[in-house]
Each structure stands twice: as structure tokens, then as C-alpha cells.
Amino acid sequence: MSSLAKNYNRRKISFRSGKGSFLYATNGKKYLDFVQGIAVNSLGHANPYLTKALNKQANKVWHVSNAFIIPEGEKLAKRLTEKTFADYVIFQNSGTECVEAAIKVVRRYFYSIGKPFKNRIITIRNSFHGRTLAAIFASGSKKMILGFGPRVDGFDHFEFGDLKSLKKLITKKTAGIMIEDCLGEGGCKLIPDWCLRYIRKICYEKKILLVIDSIQSGVGRSGKFFAFEYAKIKPDLAIIAKGLGSGFPIGAVLMNKKTASAMTAGSHGSTFGGNPIAMTIGNAVLDQIFKKGFLTNVEKSSKYFRAELNKIKENYPKTIKEIRGIGLLIGLQLFKDQTKFIQKLENNKLLTIRAAENVVRILPPLNVKKSEIDLAIKIIRKVCKEIKA
Numbered sequence: 504m505s506s507l508a509k510n511y512n513r514r515k516i517s518f519r520s521g522k523g524s525f526l527y528a529t530n531g532k533k534y535l536d537f538v539q540g541i542a543v544n545s546l547g548h549a550n551p552y553l554t555k556a557l558n559k560q561a562n563k564v565w566h567v568s569n570a571f572i573i574p575e576g577e578k579l580a581k582r583l584t585e586k587t588f589a590d591y592v593i594f595q596n597s598g599t600e601c602v603e604a605a606i607k608v609v610r611r612y613f614y615s616i617g618k619p620f621k622n623r624i625i626t627i628r629n630s631f632h633g634r635t636l637a638a639i640f641a642s643g644s645k646k647m648i649l650g651f652g653p654r655v656d657g658f659d660h661f662e663f664g665d666l667k668s669l670k671k672l673i674t675k676k677t678a679g680i681m682i683e684d685c686l687g688e689g690g691c692k693l694i695p696d697w698c699l700r701y702i703r704k705i706c707y708e709k710k711i712l713l714v715i716d717s718i719q720s721g722v723g724r725s726g727k728f729f730a731f732e733y734a735k736i737k738p739d740l741a742i743i744a745k746g747l748g749s750g751f752p753i754g755a756v757l758m759n760k761k762t763a764s765a766m767t768a769g770s771h772g773s774t775f776g777g778n779p780i781a782m783t784i785g786n787a788v789l790d791q792i793f794k795k796g797f798l799t800n801v802e803k804s805s806k807y808f809r810a811e812l813n814k815i816k817e818n819y820p821k822t823i824k825e826i827r828g829i830g831l832l833i834g835l836q837l838f839k840d841q842t843k844f845i846q847k848l849e850n851n852k853l854l855t856i857r858a859a860e861n862v863v864r865i866l867p868p869l870n871v872k873k874s875e876i877d878l879a880i881k882i883i884r885k886v887c888k889e890i891k892a
């Protein structure tokens with residue numbers, strides 16, 4: 504009997520080890536892992552370059568307080584600002600912690616310019632920003648907030664795609680808009696470029712801040728460092744986490760100069776956030792992601808994978824409704840509930856994970872090989888055939 508609380512509905516499978524795109528289970532089977540810790544292990548399991556960096560740092564220093572200068576963090580922040588819209592960075596240990604920090608930055612910014620009444624943030628209903636109290640009320644998902652009242656105030660919601668109602672929600676109390684550029688848990692739903700540009704324009708016009716939660720779509724998963732780069736926009740804040748540590752807990756809030764100015768000494772802090780081990784691994788991940796041709800290759804893999812999936816969709820038009828997402832954040836939307844489909848994929852040794860709206864989420868490591876995509880395609884095709892029969 505497990506002594507772990509029952510807040511997860513776990514699959515009856517555990518793993519001994521992993522290598523690249525594969526996981527070796529305690530049941531003796533070898534699985535093609537296209538979950539990768541839910542878009543976390545961006546460079547696959549037991550990546551030798553990362554292992555080396557981790558071991559090297561482990562022999563130097565694990566942790567020092569943010570009361571001191573941490574050179575590894577200085578370096579990682581510098582690289583993130585050089586490669587993106589951002590001027591300043593705050594490091595945390597997880598995605599939702601960064602969402603919390605971003606909410607604080609937005610409120611604090613308006614406080615710092617003498618407009619503390621501007622403290623409400625507009626979000627997409629049923630988006631996903633993590634599981635802290637503020638994050639669940641930011642999402643507004645009935646399922647996630649159930650039993651966790653009193654409500655954390657300060658969030659107003661609009662329905663995905665309903666830009667008219669978004670505009671109506673903006674009042675003099677509105678401080679910002681926070682959105683995922685591609686809703687991961689929400690069903691791999693991509694916000695179209697024109698729509699992102701429109702939201703950016705509204706934020707400029709109303710002098711409010713745009714926060715983009717890129718926790719799942721960021722760090723190269725889209726084929727660019729940020730998915731919103733395709734729309735050629737710059738938010739005021741962006742949040743990354745999952746892929747940045749390729750399996751090591753880390754998150755970062757990226758901010759432009761204006762926004763970051765509110766975060767004066769003592770305004771925010773974290774014991775673990777930005778510690779030397781996490782920062783070393785973040786740097787090692789960026790060494791790979793920023794290598795010439797790496798992101799182009801992600802785009803290429805995505806294009807190939809999607810073209811193959813589209814062929815399957817054409818063969819099974821009554822099973823597969825839509826291929827969604829961006830880059831290697833791939834959603835296979837089915838007409839029916841996806842539970843059985845995912846189980847059958849697992850029986851055929853391909854691991855995937857659900858998302859909302861009957862979506863089977865496919866999240867290979869960013870350095871996935873063509874042969875591994877081919878193997879996944881073969882299994883997905885087989886399962887479509889089995890489901891139809």
C-alpha cells in the first residue's frame with residue numbers, strides 16, 4: 504500500500520532508467536517516451552552533456568543563499584536577456600511559482616507608479632497556470648478551484664477566442680492580461696498570430712502589461728525559443744520553466760526594464776530559486792538549445808511528424824479530428840474520449856499524455872530522431888486501426 508496521498512491518478516507503471524527518447528520500465532519493457540515528464544526533459548533522459556555538467560557542479564557547490572552573488576545565475580540571466588526581449592530575470596523552482604512571481608510583479612509595477620488600484624489581471628478561462636492558490640483562481644477552472652475557497656481575488660476571465668468579451672473586461676482596475684500562447688493542458692490550442700498581435704495592441708493602447716505563460720511552449724519546444732516569436736510580438740513578462748532544466752526543477756520570469764523596475768530589494772525572494780546547481784543545468788540546456796541549427800531542427804522534426812500524422816488523419820477521418828499545437832507540442836484531437844487510445848498506445852510501448860478536449864498530447868524530446876518519430880507513427884497508425892476494428 505502506498506503512503507503517498509491520492510492526489511494523482513497514477514498509471515500502474517514505473518521506470519528503472521531512461522536514455523534519450525526511451526524509458527526502461529521495471530516490468531522489463533522498453534517504452535518510447537513521448538511524454539518526457541510533460542515537456543520537461545527537453546534533451547531526453549540521462550543526457551550525457553547534462554549529467555556531466557551536473558556532476559561537475561555537484562563537486563563544487565550545491566547551494567548558497569541569494570544573499571550572495573551566484574555567478575552561474577548571473578550567467579544564465581545574461582544569456583536569457585541577450586537572446587530574448589527581456590532585460591531582467593527572476594529565478595524560481597517551478598512553473599507555478601513563476602506565475603505567482605509574475606502576478607506580484609504586475610501588481611507591484613502599478614503600485615510603484617502610483618496606481619495601486621490597477622491590480623486585476625485578465626486570463627483565459629480554463630487555461631492552466633499551475634496549482635498554487637493564485638494560479639488556480641487565475642485559471643478559473645471549476646475543477647481546480649473546487650473546495651479551495653475563499654476565492655483569491657484579482658482575476659477576470661474571458662473565453663478562448665472571444666476577443667470582444669476580452670475588450671469589455673478591461674476597466675481602470677485592469678493591470679494586465681496573462682495568457683498561454685499555446686494552451687498545453689487546455690488541449691494544445693494555439694492562439695493564432697493575428698490574435699496575439701491584437702492582444703498586444705490592446706495592452707499598448709490601454710497601458711496594461713502583457714504576460715505570456717510559456718512554461719510549456721517555451722525553451723525551444725515551438726521551434727523558436729518562444730512560441731510567440733512567430734507572431735513577432737514582445738510581451739512585458741514571459742514565464743518559462745518546464746524545458747529549461749530538462750528534468751531539473753527550475754523556472755524563470757523574464758521581464759522588460761520598465762516592469763522589472765518595481766522589484767526593488769526585498770520585494771520578492773526564494774530560498775532555493777536560482778541555486779548554483781539549477782543555474783548550471785539551465786546553462787547546460789541553453790548550450791544545446793542555442794547551438795546553431797538546433798531550433799531549425801526542432802521545426803524540421805515537427806514538420807515531418809505533423810505531415811505523417813496528417814496522413815494517418817486522412818486514413819482515419821472518423822477517429823482523428825485535428826492535429827493541434829506548435830512545434831513539438833503536438834495534440835492529436837480525437838472525436839471520442841482519448842483514454843482508451845492512450846492506453847492502447849502504451850500497450851504498444853508508446854507513452855503519451857492526455858490534454859483537454861479529447862486530445863492525446865505528444866511531447867518528444869527536442870532532439871528526437873527521425874527513426875523515433877517513424878516508430879511513433881507506426882504505433883499510432885496501428886492503434887487507429889485497432890480502434891476502428
Ligand SMILES: *Cc1c(COP(=O)(O)O)cnc(C)c1O
Nearest residue numbers: 597598599631632633687718719
Ligand atoms: C506546467 C505548467 C504550469 C505549472 O508548472 P509547475 O512547474 O507544475 O508548477 C503553468 N503553466 C503552464 C502553461 C504549464 O504548462
